[in-house]
Amino acid sequence: MTTNAPATAPTSLTPGLRAVHHIAFTVPDLDEAVAFFTGVLGAEEAYRTGPIAADDDWMHRQLGVDPRATVHIAMLRFGPTLNLELFEYTGPGRREQMPRNSDVGGHHLALWTDDFDASVRHLTATPGVRMLGEPEEVGEGPIRGTRWVYLTTPWGLHFELVHAPDHQPYQDHTAVRLYQPGAPHEGRGT
Template sequence: MSQPTPGIPGARNIHHIAYTVPNLDQAVDFFINVIGAELLYRIGPVEDATGDWMTRQLNVHPRASTHIAMLRLGPVTNLELFEYTAPGQRQELPRNSDWGGHHLAIHVDDVDAAVEYLRSVPGVKVLGEPQTITEGPIAGDRWVYFVTPWGMQMEVLNMPRGMPYEKDTDARLFGPWESWNSHSGSER
């Protein structure tokens, strides 16, 4: 009898990543007009005024309410944004070093050109200067973090093919794709 493959049975791909934002309109506008995302849909409010569905299904306060937007970023990434209102809601974004800390990284052709563009966007803060990793398994990677107007951390990077780690494994990171907008709808 063969051993089952580890992992979730039938898993195919990551469907989406999701972030909670303080202002859904602002975040959707930013992702469309600054990052280049495509809005797929918006729904809401999602709430349960008398029951406990929000707690059972989403692990939030039972009186929480949310509005949701789904966006497409490039050829393979779906991004879901939530704007919640809830009793006792914490309104502080985690730092990268906090539990639950996070950032979204976007591969670009030219990190310096991306930084020049991002510095021209009102409310965006580029953290430091672009860095190039000179040693180790990802030597050649060039990157810099930036912060959106509402405080979400993001990164632009260029990780060229032929990275040092590739000599030790046949596994490869996905990308880069030909162009951010080169997808042709919803490939399945």
């Protein structure tokens, strides 16, 4: 006998879940994106694969895209903590406009820099990179002293440069620590 009772919410955390393995972005041109992330930002290319396509509805079932879509993929290693997967799709119904940060699905990639000013100078001199506004320093609140600025890649992906002091006010109220190079990496403790 089956019942139409609503599913109950999980009562505990997901067993075995411990870290982020990778994040992924869909880009309009895989070669251009890999060249930018490796040649300008210093990522390392681990591998490429594709084209991946299917004669049935596998692409829709597994990836939520049009069944006739084709994809090429590159996996990059970015610094000590990030695997970055890039997808280039072809196929019907593909939107080519990047979402705004305020759109559902909007996003950005925040990158730590040890030398904020030198990074800003370098990136703003890079063809196709555009800085949004001016660099800012947070004057109060939990991340006081953090410097940041948003930029866009040549194809329009938003990314942010960040540099923060070793001690931030939020640390006075919790044992949780945000990752930053040179700090303990377990998320808790001092």
